[in-house]
Amino acid sequence: MVLDTIVPISKLDEVTFNVYKDVAVNKRGSRKKILYSSDPKSRPIIYSNLYRKIEQKYRIYELRTNSLELLMEDTFLDEEKEALQHCYSSSSKALSELKEKIIQSQSKFYQSKCAYCGIDSISCMDHYVPKEKFPEYSIHPYNLIPSCETCNTKKGKLFLQSNGTRYIFNPYFEKEENKVFNLKMNYLSKNNSFSFYIELNSEKYNKHVEILNIIKRYNVEAINIFDNLKTEVLSSFSAHSSMYSSLTMYEKNFRKEIKKSRDRKLNERGTNSIDFLVYDCFLMSEYCNVKFLIEKFGGSCEKQELENLLTR
Ligand SMILES: [Zn+2]
Structure with a gap:
């Protein structure tokens, strides 16, 4: 492909928020307090404010898959932002399994080739909505696109143009049937x-x-x-x-x-x-x-x- 569709993992796995939960629950110290709960042993669990907020944010992303340009940037405390980005930057079993599952869900061709260009091999996951602006989506399964290094670097933090439209085609939710x-x-x-x-x-x-x-x-x-x-x-x-x-x-x-x-x-x-x-x-x-x-x-x-x- 270029401008073809790959498969979002949700088609196989209904609850995208489970990934966040799995990553958050396995964090330690202050990050766990911020991302999950300050008292994870309490019953019922008293979740952190951020945990509740992210649950809502995930729902918003999933309602907006065809109009992601309408997502609103939110403000987070510095420590919240750091903890959210740490969910992606630090390796974890849940994240590795997610990446593997995203790739395995694709057709044979897209199990090895970049979803943006279809030329080079996958070397990373690109954050469709940049994690610097939207740290809440740093491990949302829909937001992780198997990508080559060239596309990932060239796309960088780009998301919206000044007229409010997106720069880059979304391979999960768009498909161009015509030859362009x-x-x-x-x-x-x-x-x-x-x-x-x-x-x-x-x-x-x-x-x-x-x-x-x-x-x-x-x-x-x-x-x-x-x-x-x-x-x-x-x-x-x-x-x-x-x-x-x-x-x-x-x-x-x-x-x-x-x-x-x-x-x-x-x-x-x-x-x-x-x-x-x-x-x-x-x-x-x-x-x-x-x-x-x-x-x-x-x-x-x-x-x-x-x-x-x-x-x-
Ligand atoms: Zn590429």
Whole structure:
């Protein structure tokens, strides 16, 4: 993906506040007093004011998942803020289990790839709503997005633009079904290579794409994806071309296979994933032509096999 949806953990696990409770109850000393209770052994437990407040805050987040820009920043005492942020910054069994569960809840592709860019591997959890402004959501399961280092760093503390809209698309609660990128590929005879031209055709994602540097990163990735595709085309030709009676028959099957791969990328990674976009662009282009690819990129063996096929 980019602009596709990953799954919020709540679909599997109803009570998000249990995570807070588990983390808070295992804190020690003054942090436990602030986050949980000053007398945890009392029955019934007398919870701290902050505990009650966070319970409410969690409900608000869950009611606002489609309009998180409406969340109001609250004020906290310094020690409250510190204790809330400590829930995330300090490791705990509950937090590790939560992170693991968030990742395991995703499709195979998003178990390893960043939900913002779909390019790089997950290296951290990004706080969709920045924990510096909203410490109450530092361990809210909906607020933790499996992210790569690049996206996490580029997004930083950004949340709202001056007009009140969000900078970054939310992969848990938004999904873009339409293709919002245009791709064009060109063969450069001078260096016997391809270049891609990628543009965004939807203003809605201007900021997201600009901040995460998606166009430039897609461009680099497009070339890698296409290089791999080309290698596969050549090795598949070497392995299977002898089974065909003509180049036309081979081409027909070749296009069918590329279409299958493209559709698989679409299902696994989404309409705006760079993998799908490259396969789709290739399929629609004049370069989706075995003869052309072998003539330009094939080795002597492939060229000989092409010759054989043409004279068969
Ligand atoms: Zn990323």
